Amino acid sequence: MATFTGIRVDASVDQTVTTAELDGSDMLRSLYSSIGCERIETIELSGGIDAIFDEEGKLTGAEPNDLASAVALVLGFRFLPGDYIAGPVVFLGYTDEGDHVSLTEDQKRAILRAVVIAKG
Numbered sequence: 001m002a003t004f005t006g007i008r009v010d011a012s013v014d015q016t017v018t019t020a021e022l023d024g025s026d027m028l029r030s031l032y033s034s035i036g037c038e039r040i041e042t043i044e045l046s047g048g049i050d051a052i053f054d055e056e057g058k059l060t061g062a063e064p065n066d067l068a069s070a071v072a073l074v075l076g077f078r079f080l081p082g083d084y085i086a087g088p089v090v091f092l093g094y095t096d097e098g099d100h101v102s103l104t105e106d107q108k109r110a111i112l113r114a115v116v117i118a119k120g
Contacts, residue, residue, distance in 0.1 A: 002023075005022075006020040011063040015065075015066070027100055049111065069085045075110065
């Protein structure tokens, strides 16, 4: 079993940032389990990083994830006015073919720098 490593940001009040270990042999199911959803949405950020979250989070009442939304902004994503990410987020790398892979050390540093900037 291939294990892919990402970074998970909770939407809870304490905005916990943890390592996400995902089963690469069944990535979709592993993402569903980590995020706690049945449908995922992916947004492409700079540096070959994807932010993956619950596509229906806003509809199901998931908490706004202010930290992950701010990290996405720092990493180059532009939301429509008033838009945000709701619920937990997993950040992963991706290949030229669009397959998700573990974050590189540089990508991990970029995300953690963005967390520091976002927390001010």
